[in-house]
Amino acid sequence: MQNLPALVVLLTVLLQFGTMYAVGHARGKYRIEAPATSGHPAFDRAYRVQLNTLESTVMFLPALWLATHYGYVLWAGVAGLVWIAGRVWYAFAYLGDASKRGGGYMVGMVGWAALMVMGALGFGRALIAG
Amino acid sequence: MQNLPALVVLLTVLLQFGTMYAVGHARGKYRIEAPATSGHPAFDRAYRVQLNTLESTVMFLPALWLATHYGYVLWAGVAGLVWIAGRVWYAFAYLGDASKRGGGYMVGMVGWAALMVMGALGFGRALIAG
Amino acid sequence: MQNLPALVVLLTVLLQFGTMYAVGHARGKYRIEAPATSGHPAFDRAYRVQLNTLESTVMFLPALWLATHYGYVLWAGVAGLVWIAGRVWYAFAYLGDASKRGGGYMVGMVGWAALMVMGALGFGRALIAG
Numbered sequence: 001m002q003n004l005p006a007l008v009v010l011l012t013v014l015l016q017f018g019t020m021y022a023v024g025h026a027r028g029k030y031r032i033e034a035p036a037t038s039g040h041p042a043f044d045r046a047y048r049v050q051l052n053t054l055e056s057t058v059m060f061l062p063a064l065w066l067a068t069h070y071g072y073v074l075w076a077g078v079a080g081l082v083w084i085a086g087r088v089w090y091a092f093a094y095l096g097d098a099s100k101r102g103g104g105y106m107v108g109m110v111g112w113a114a115l116m117v118m119g120a121l122g123f124g125r126a127l128i129a130g
Numbered sequence: 131m132q133n134l135p136a137l138v139v140l141l142t143v144l145l146q147f148g149t150m151y152a153v154g155h156a157r158g159k160y161r162i163e164a165p166a167t168s169g170h171p172a173f174d175r176a177y178r179v180q181l182n183t184l185e186s187t188v189m190f191l192p193a194l195w196l197a198t199h200y201g202y203v204l205w206a207g208v209a210g211l212v213w214i215a216g217r218v219w220y221a222f223a224y225l226g227d228a229s230k231r232g233g234g235y236m237v238g239m240v241g242w243a244a245l246m247v248m249g250a251l252g253f254g255r256a257l258i259a260g
Numbered sequence: 261m262q263n264l265p266a267l268v269v270l271l272t273v274l275l276q277f278g279t280m281y282a283v284g285h286a287r288g289k290y291r292i293e294a295p296a297t298s299g300h301p302a303f304d305r306a307y308r309v310q311l312n313t314l315e316s317t318v319m320f321l322p323a324l325w326l327a328t329h330y331g332y333v334l335w336a337g338v339a340g341l342v343w344i345a346g347r348v349w350y351a352f353a354y355l356g357d358a359s360k361r362g363g364g365y366m367v368g369m370v371g372w373a374a375l376m377v378m379g380a381l382g383f384g385r386a387l388i389a390g
Contacts, residue, residue, distance in 0.1 A: 003386050006329060009322045010379055016319045034358045035301075035308035041165075048165035050315065055180065057318055058187055059146045062139045069136060098164045119140055126133050171295075178295035185310065188317055189276045192269045199266060228294045249270055256263050 004077025005068045011084045012057060019050040019091055042095075049094045053087060056108060063115035070122020076115060083111030134207025135198045141214050142187060149180040149221055172225075179224045183217060186238060193245035200252020206245060213241030264337025265328045271344045272317060279310040279351055302355075309354045313347060316368060323375035330382020336375060343371030 023046045026032070030040035038044050060083055067076035090104025153176045156162070160170035168174050190213055197206035220234025283306045286292070290300035298304050320343055327336035350364025 003383060006326060006379075006383055006386075009326055010376075010383060013319050013322050013326075013376065016315070020315060020319070034361070035304040035354075037308070044165040048167070054315055054318055055146070055150060055184055058184055059143050059150070061322060062143050062191060066136060066139055066143075101164070116140075116143065119136075123133060123136055123140060126136075174295040178297070185276070185280060185314055188314055189273050189280070192273050192321060196266060196269055196273075224295075231294070246270075246273065249266075253263060253266055253270060256266075 002073060005064060005073060005080060008064060008077055008080030008084060009061070012061065012080075015053060015084065015087055015091070016057060019046075019053045022046045022091075022095060023050045045095055045098055048098075049091050052094075053091060056087060056112075060108075060112055060115070063112055063119055066119030067115045067122065070119060070126065072118040072122065076118060079111045079114040079118070081111075082114070083108050086111060132203060135194060135203060135210060138194060138207055138210030138214060139191070142191065142210075145183060145214065145217055145221070146187060149176075149183045152176045152221075152225060153180045175225055175228055178228075179221050182224075183221060186217060186242075190238075190242055190245070193242055193249055196249030197245045197252065200249060200256065202248040202252065206248060209241045209244040209248070211241075212244070213238050216241060262333060265324060265333060265340060268324060268337055268340030268344060269321070272321065272340075275313060275344065275347055275351070276317060279306075279313045282306045282351075282355060283310045305355055305358055308358075309351050312354075313351060316347060316372075320368075320372055320375070323372055323379055326379030327375045327382065330379060330386065332378040332382065336378060339371045339374035339378070341371075342374070343368050346371055 023043075026040070026043040026046040027034070030043045032039045032043050037047055060080075064076055064080050067079065086104045086107030086109070088104070090101055090108060093104055094101040153173075156170070156173040156176040157164070160173045162169045162173050167177055190210075194206055194210050197209065216234045216237025216239070218234070220231055220238060223234055224231040283303075286300070286303040286306040287294070290303045292299045292303050297307055320340075324336055324340050327339065346364045346367025346369070348364070350361055350368060353364055354361040
């Protein structure tokens with residue numbers, strides 16, 4: 001049980017790697033020379049997936065830490081896996097078609113929101129307990 | 131006292147959420163279709179606020195951890211609240227007018243620099259103490 | 261030994277600060293008014309260095325935490341220093357010429373991959389130990 005949040009962290013880093021790899025691949029395939037970050041719709045989508053995943057991760061990992069810190073280790077791990085699943089879905093869907101990014105995005109937000117509720121709840125309880 | 135840095139982490143994540151929300155709102159209002167990330171000055175400002183807040187957060191949270199790790203729990207929390215206040219000011223000011231982003235930026239940097247000094251001090255002391 | 265990962269965190273934040281400073285400097289030198297994020301090749305390179313360092317950091321710090329969490333404190337610190345060295349090399353090389361960013365990038369990836377191996381190994385061992 002204690003290892004579940006650690007597994008989520010490991011998967012989160014692999015997700016970043018995957019989105020970074022997709023950008024590098026598109027950079028080669030469509031010959032977008034660095035430092036350019038646009039030039040072909042498929043490259044633009046890959047780049048947006050990477051940046052949006054990055055933005056989302058910086059909201060996710062601190063929320064995962066909060067929920068775990070306040071003792072919701074198992075549920076934080078489960079919510080973390082939901083977030084991972086949503087973000088993987090989001091990445092694959094967006095790479096194919098920007099208009100299909102909504103479903104995975106929402107699933108990711110549900111996992112994140114659950115962590116934030118745990119974090120806020122844990123903080124509130126800790127305040128009351130003094 | 132122990133909960134103050136955790137509160138700062140919670141507020142930091144909410145700040146990210148706020149800047150993300152502002153981008154989504156501007157995306158709808160000015161009809162900037164993903165994956166585009168420019169097209170209207172107000173959207174461009176919202177996007178810059180989100181990215182700059184992200185960049186700043188990735189410098190801030192590790193500094194908050196360092197200062198807390200080396201025992202400056204209360205002062206790290208206070209410096210963290212200063213950073214939050216500065217970044218909220220920065221976000222609202224920049225959304226209205228890019229030239230007014232300086233004040234909040236400086237306040238945020240003061241909070242961040244205080245954390246870095248605590249982190250460096252704690253590291254130095256720990257080295258001497260062996 | 262316990263302080264080595266903390267030193268790496270401190271250096272990582274200073275690296276972010278350095279890449280942010282380079283963007284601000286280029287913004288002034290080439291008169292790129294915010295919220296614009298392009299307009300001169302040297303500015304574009306500085307901006308890419310900052311964003312790529314950010315992306316890389318969000319993959320690095322969780323990997324550093326994983327390896328340290330599973331007890332590889334000394335080796336995590338060493339791999340962290342390798343990552344820092346690679347990323348500093350990358351930043352300076354890229355600022356001068358985008359085509360020279362490969363060497364530092366690879367060194368950074370080696371440090372990061374070592375941390376990921378430690379994290380995965382530690383996780384596997386913890387699972388087996390129950």
